Amino acid sequence: MPAIEVVDLTKTYGDLRAVDGVTLEVAEGEFVGVLGPNGAGKTTLLEMVEGLRRPDSGSATVLGLPAWPRNPALLPRIGVQLQASSFFERLTAREQIRTFAALYGVPARAADDWLEQVGLVDKADTRVEDLSGGQAQRLSIACALVHDPELVFLDEPTASLDPQARRNLWDLLSGINEAGRTVVLTTHHMDEAEALCDRVAIMDAGRVLRLDTPAALVRGLDAATRITLADGEVLTTRDPAAELARLAGAGRLDGVQVQTGTLEDVFLQLTGREYRA
Known part of the structure; x- marks a missing residue:
């Protein structure tokens, strides 16, 4: 059974076909990138697969269950890191991740372990508004992983980061996948997709133009x-x-x-x- 199965998924806004009949599969344990420029439809596609947005037509199945209507049974099994990080105001990094953990019934000790895994132990008592862009992105990913999901969605996690911060985050993302999780990543960085992904879907104007390994595409x-x-x-x-x-x-x-x-x-x-x- 594939981790994700998308069949003829479509979403329109007026005359704009943001997602135009996309069909694809993601195997369990695979790291798949959805690559395309801003406005290609990557985020809309992921939001429908995550159950955050209703498709106009087609279907998305996640871990064997329909993604829409939003399925509460899927929530503990998937982790979602959105393009823009949203944290509770005035909380420290430790308080943030412990709050996310509590929502899933995860003990505080496990939450603190994730701060160590993403290299934020020395920033545990720092308020999120005082974290750098790269630190905030690592905290966002840790919050998406604190409940140990089987499937992780990462929407442009390195956007707006400097080259060094991007490459540091690549190591973290590779480790997430090597630990056995299925990862779906959207990005507009060609080198990122080439370095991280088992397969890459090249997307533009709402359509998947090609899906294959980076080497096979080249x-x-x-x-x-x-x-x-x-x-x-x-x-x-x-x-x-x-x-x-x-x-x-x-x-x-x-x-x-x-x-x-x-x-x-x-x-x-x-x-x-x-x-x-």
Whole structure:
């Protein structure tokens, strides 16, 4: 049984088809990214799968149960980190996560353990309004995980973070998945999807254009590989293995850089236009 099964899911707002007949499956234990620019329909799609928004048509099944009408039996089994973090005012990080834990009947000790797992022990007595952006995002994720859900939804968890904070958060997200949880991540960062996800759904204008592993998506490109030599010479080839073997035979591999296709190239090929963040 898949962790998530979405069939022909649609949501419209007036003339705008925010989600336009999306069908996809997420396997148990999989880390799937939904990649696309702002306005692609990623958040609307997740909100329908989470049971937060009613679809106009189609269906979403989560852990074998229908997502809509919102199913109370699913709530203890899923964790949701929304795009904008919302915390109780004037509470410290420790008080926040203990409050979330109490809603699920989770003891305070388990809540405190999550502060340690996300690296916020030294900020436990800091009010949330005084946390940095990266610290607030880690606390938000900890609150979504405090009840040990089977399935976790993360909506652009690294949005607005600096590059170092983003990469620190990547380690946390990888650990969440390696612990056995199914993770669905929306992002508009190509490198993030490539680094973290088992499979990536490229989404634009409310539709899933392609769903596959990052490597398979890139392999499907009809694009040449660029090889830059130490002296600055640039070679382009559609048979990089043979070209590198030739360079090795000539003793010219030192300092060689090889640039293959990327998910951004895939997006450009699928949509016919530059990627919009």
